Amino acid sequence: MDNKLSQTLELVENMLINKKTENVESSSPAISVRNLSRKFGAQEVLSNINFDIAEGELLVLLGQSGSGKTTILRCIAGLDQANGGEVYLKGKSATYLSPQKRNIGVVFQERDLFQRMTVEENIGFGLKLRKASKKEITNIVDEMLELINMTEHRHKYPKQLSGGQCQRVALARALAYKPKALLFDEPFSALDPMIRVGLRREVRLLLRKMNVAALFITHDQEEALELGDQIAILNKGHIEQIGTPFELYNNPKNEFVASFLGTANILLGNWYQNTIIIEALHLKPPRSTSTFANNQPVKIIFRPEDVVLDFQPQLLDSPYYLGQGIVKDVSYIGPSERLTIQLMSCVTQIANNVVNPKPRIKLIENNYEKSFPLTVMRSKWKANQMRLSIGDQIVIGLKDYQVFPHYPSEINLS
Amino acid sequence: MPEANKVNIDTHISSLPSKENIQTSRLSIIERILVLIVLLYAIALLLGPLVAIAYGAFSEGINVFWQQITSADALNALKLTLILSVSATLINTVFGLVIGWVLARDKFRGQRIINGLVDLPFAVSPIISGFMLILLFGRGGWFSSIADKLGITVVFALPGMLLATIFVSLPFVIREIVPVLIQVGVNQENAAYTMGANGLQVFWHITLPSIRWGLLSGMSLTFARAMGEFGAVVVVSGGVKMLSETATLFIYRSLDDRNYIGSCAMALVLVAISFSVMMLMEVFKKKIDKS
Numbered sequence: 091m092d093n094k095l096s097q098t099l100e101l102v103e104n105m106l107i108n109k110k111t112e113n114v115e116s117s118s119p120a121i122s123v124r125n126l127s128r129k130f131g132a133q134e135v136l137s138n139i140n141f142d143i144a145e146g147e148l149l150v151l152l153g154q155s156g157s158g159k160t161t162i163l164r165c166i167a168g169l170d171q172a173n174g175g176e177v178y179l180k181g182k183s184a185t186y187l188s189p190q191k192r193n194i195g196v197v198f199q200e201r202d203l204f205q206r207m208t209v210e211e212n213i214g215f216g217l218k219l220r221k222a223s224k225k226e227i228t229n230i231v232d233e234m235l236e237l238i239n240m241t242e243h244r245h246k247y248p249k250q251l252s253g254g255q256c257q258r259v260a261l262a263r264a265l266a267y268k269p270k271a272l273l274f275d276e277p278f279s280a281l282d283p284m285i286r287v288g289l290r291r292e293v294r295l296l297l298r299k300m301n302v303a304a305l306f307i308t309h310d311q312e313e314a315l316e317l318g319d320q321i322a323i324l325n326k327g328h329i330e331q332i333g334t335p336f337e338l339y340n341n342p343k344n345e346f347v348a349s350f351l352g353t354a355n356i357l358l359g360n361w362y363q364n365t366i367i368i369e370a371l372h373l374k375p376p377r378s379t380s381t382f383a384n385n386q387p388v389k390i391i392f393r394p395e396d397v398v399l400d401f402q403p404q405l406l407d408s409p410y411y412l413g414q415g416i417v418k419d420v421s422y423i424g425p426s427e428r429l430t431i432q433l434m435s436c437v438t439q440i441a442n443n444v445v446n447p448k449p450r451i452k453l454i455e456n457n458y459e460k461s462f463p464l465t466v467m468r469s470k471w472k473a474n475q476m477r478l479s480i481g482d483q484i485v486i487g488l489k490d491y492q493v494f495p496h497y498p499s500e501i502n503l504s
Numbered sequence: 505m506p507e508a509n510k511v512n513i514d515t516h517i518s519s520l521p522s523k524e525n526i527q528t529s530r531l532s533i534i535e536r537i538l539v540l541i542v543l544l545y546a547i548a549l550l551l552g553p554l555v556a557i558a559y560g561a562f563s564e565g566i567n568v569f570w571q572q573i574t575s576a577d578a579l580n581a582l583k584l585t586l587i588l589s590v591s592a593t594l595i596n597t598v599f600g601l602v603i604g605w606v607l608a609r610d611k612f613r614g615q616r617i618i619n620g621l622v623d624l625p626f627a628v629s630p631i632i633s634g635f636m637l638i639l640l641f642g643r644g645g646w647f648s649s650i651a652d653k654l655g656i657t658v659v660f661a662l663p664g665m666l667l668a669t670i671f672v673s674l675p676f677v678i679r680e681i682v683p684v685l686i687q688v689g690v691n692q693e694n695a696a697y698t699m700g701a702n703g704l705q706v707f708w709h710i711t712l713p714s715i716r717w718g719l720l721s722g723m724s725l726t727f728a729r730a731m732g733e734f735g736a737v738v739v740v741s742g743g744v745k746m747l748s749e750t751a752t753l754f755i756y757r758s759l760d761d762r763n764y765i766g767s768c769a770m771a772l773v774l775v776a777i778s779f780s781v782m783m784l785m786e787v788f789k790k791k792i793d794k795s
Contacts, residue, residue: 167698189697196698202691206713215709216699260695267699 118181119144120271120303121166126175128161128327135161136327139175143271143320146301148294149332152314152350153324159307162324163273166305168192179270195264197277202260203248209259210235210244216267234262237296254285261293265300272297272304278313286310290317311351315339323347339393345494348391355394355464358496361386366493373410379493392491394428394467399484400476408487417482418463427473429466431486554775560768572766573773577745581754582773584665588737588750589730592669596726597719600677605711607678608685625674633671634739637664660742665750668736673729680722684715721788724781731778 119142126139136158143149151159164170166177168189176185184192195216196202204212213234214227222230235241238258248256257277264272274293278286294317297304308314314321315335322332323346330350331343342348345356359368361382366373373390382388398408412433419430464486478484561569572578607619625633640647641658651658658664692714696706712719734752741748745757751774758767 167694169694169697189694190700190702192698193700194698196695198691198695200691201689202695204692204696204710205688206710215696215701219700219705263695263699 118178120147120180121149121305122176122178122181123162123166124176124178126162126165126172126177128158128165128170129173134327136165136172139327139329141322141329141332143303143305145303146298147319148297148304148306148317150306150308150314150318150321151324152308152311152318152321154309156326157324158327159324160275163196163275163305163307167194167196167273193267193270195267195269195272197257197260197264197272197274199276200253200256200280203256203263205248208245208247209240209251212248212259213263213266215263220267230266234266237265237299238262238292252285253281254289257281257289258292261296265296265302269302272302274304274306276307276309279308279310286313293317315351321351323350325350342391342492345389345391348492353394353465353467354391355397357390359388359390361388361493366390371413373412375493376410376490382493382495387496389494389496390491391494392488394465395426396489396491397431397464397466398487398489399429399431399466399468399478400487401482401484403485406485406487408489410488410491412486412488415464415484415486417478417480417484420478420480422470422473425470427468427470429468429478430463431466431484432463433486557768557771557775560764561772563768564765568765569769572763572769575766577749578754578766578770580746581749581751581770584749585731585751585774588662588666588669589727591666592673592730593723593727595670596674597677597723600674600722600726601681601719604678604681604685605707608682609690622675622678625672630668630672630733630735631739634668634736637667637671637736637740659740660744660748662748664740665737665748668740669730669733672733672736673726676725676729677719677722680718680725681715684718685711688714717788717791721785724785724788728778728781728785731774731781 121143123139123141126136127134128136139158139162141149151162153159161170165172166179168184168187168191172185176183178184179192179194204215207215210231214231217227217230231244232241235244238261240255240258240262243251243255248259251259260277261272278289281289290313306314306317308317318335320332321335321338323330323338325346331338331347333341338347338351342351342354345354348354349356357368359366359371359373361367362384364375364381366375366388368390397412398406400406403411414434415431416434417429418432421428466486603618603622607615607622638659639645641651641664642648647658656663658667688711692710693706696710701709732752733750734756737750738753738756741750741753743749743753743757745754749757751770755767755770755774758764758770
């Protein structure tokens with residue numbers, strides 16, 4: 091019969107199979123981590139880490155020092171061996187591959203440029219290892235230098251460069267050999283804040299342009315919010331929540347995420363018949379709240395910018411009324427005004443978080459205060475419209491807030 | 505305008521006869537006397553013997569000096585010393601690099617012990633190390649049977665002398681490169697690993713260049729120490745002239761034989777070689793400090 095027919099069928103079959111494997115490869119996330127765990131002696135540094143980074147996506151790992159983020163990076167890079175779990179790069183298992191076989195690029199925190207090589211030798215190193223021709227190396231190095239705007243510095247040594255320039259070269263060096271993905275280990279922590287901001291935007295543009303997937307580690311939440319397509323919040327070796335910056339900021343899963351990403355005011359109350367009771371205050375819950383058991387302790391969490399202030403209750407333009415308060419402190423921080431307001435209703439405070447100190451939840455059994463400070467933020471327009479100074483008596487309302495169950499045995503988060 | 509004012513104020517202040525000005529000039533006299541004392545001390549202690557050796561070497565004229573230094577035993581002794589020193593330096597460099605690498609980069613139990621053991625040659629008198637070698641390789645020694653099977657004579661021969669020289673000059677390369685390895689850090693090496701380099705490539709392209717000045721400094725110290733070794737070699741070699749006599753042993757024998765010209769001549773040559781190596785080391789040290 092038909093040799094020709096069977097041949098054609100075979101050809102078509104092969105084409106389909108190839109298409110399938112192509113699809114698998116192109117549809118696989120660039121980096122995949124499954125159930126990663128790592129122990130140092132008896133201490134569990136990482137437990138059950140799971141996430142995917144799609145092609146061209148940037149995932150930020152946000153957490154405090156010691157939360158395990160660098161360990162995750164090292165496991166993905168191959169510089170460290172996990173005790174359990176798997177690492178996949180472009181769909182293929184890489185858990186037991188040595189770092190040189192994984193074909194990824196890493197930008198470390200500092201001093202990772204090869205000090206005895208010039209800028210162009212640094213950038214070309216990965217290509218030299220891959221035995222690329224001299225011409226190819228020169229072409230790619232030229233291209234990279236253009237991309238990072240360092241063409242005139244090509245013959246300089248890292249010692250002669252500023253911190254920001256060094257990290258740019260480190261980035262170019264990691265990109266030059268077209269790695270499967272890029273890993274950044276807090277690359278800007280050692281730099282000047284202003285340079286940091288500029289550099290992070292450059293990096294973002296470059297990554298988008300080259301469509302490279304990246305994992306970015308930082309403890310700076312501003313950096314996380316600005317850079318990440320997705321952010322994973324890490325707490326003591328496990329992931330609290332992964333989501334877009336918008337999701338994480340506006341729908342935090344628990345108070346750790348809420349207070350880590352931005353400032354959070356937290357009040358403690360009880361749930362009773364679809365109302366939240368905070369001492370003398372009765373709040374109706376926001377629409378998205380699930381129901382709790384009667385008399386269950388709950389926490390309400392709201393952001394400084396969710397607060398509305400006015401001099402008279404009738405003029406207060408907010409769906410939730412919190413109570414009366416006195417302005418304790420006013421400070422202008424550029425585009426907005428930060429106020430510390432003492433809420434006068436008898437409410438139990440369990441935490442007040444500002445951006446810098448670590449989030450804390452005190453043992454509420456030991457801590458009843460009649461009034462306590464809230465952090466409130468207003469735009470400069472609002473601030474001009476309704477000037478407030480220390481000692482002013484105002485009323486406080488909320489635009490929105492979130493409710494979480496509270497478990498009374500919770501202690502210090504740090 | 506402001507700049508002109510600044511200059512005026514500065515020159516004005518420095519021209520004032522203040523209490524500090526008077527005191528600083530008094531202090532500088534004391535300082536100068538102290539410096540002079542130290543210089544005299546250095547001159548006396550260091551230059552003195554040098555001058556004495558040079559004087560002694562040429563005391564009967566250049567011809568006698570030349571005759572002594574080019575005599576068969578002298579030349580042979582020098583040759584032996586150079587062979588031993590160069591070999592010991594090369595061997596200690598290779599092993600020193602490996603041991604230094606392990607000490608600086610790995611973490612394992614007993615690391616401190618090995619670290620301490622590296623310094624053993626400093627703690628042990630060279631004569632004792634020579635004696636140890638005799639105990640190990642001499643007749644009835646623990647390793648003598650192994651040496652016999654391999655057909656190597658250790659004691660009273662070149663292998664023994666080489667072992668002695670290696671032992672006494674062992675720590676220098678390690679001591680020089682370990683701090684540099686630690687200071688340079690693993691980040692560069694890790695970056696190279698992730699870029700696809702294997703261990704050897706990392707060592708050659710990244711590590712070695714970053715420790716090169718420390719390494720060279722260690723090597724020159726090793727060489728100088730090996731050149732000057734006496735105690736261990738005299739015990740192990742037996743000092744047979746023309747066969748197992750190094751330069752230092754030659755000097756010792758010449759003194760014994762009342763051949764003052766000979767001993768001074770050889771001493772001068774040794775000092776000249778060692779001194780130039782030391783000067784090289786100063787150049788390397790400057791480069792390390794700069795980086």
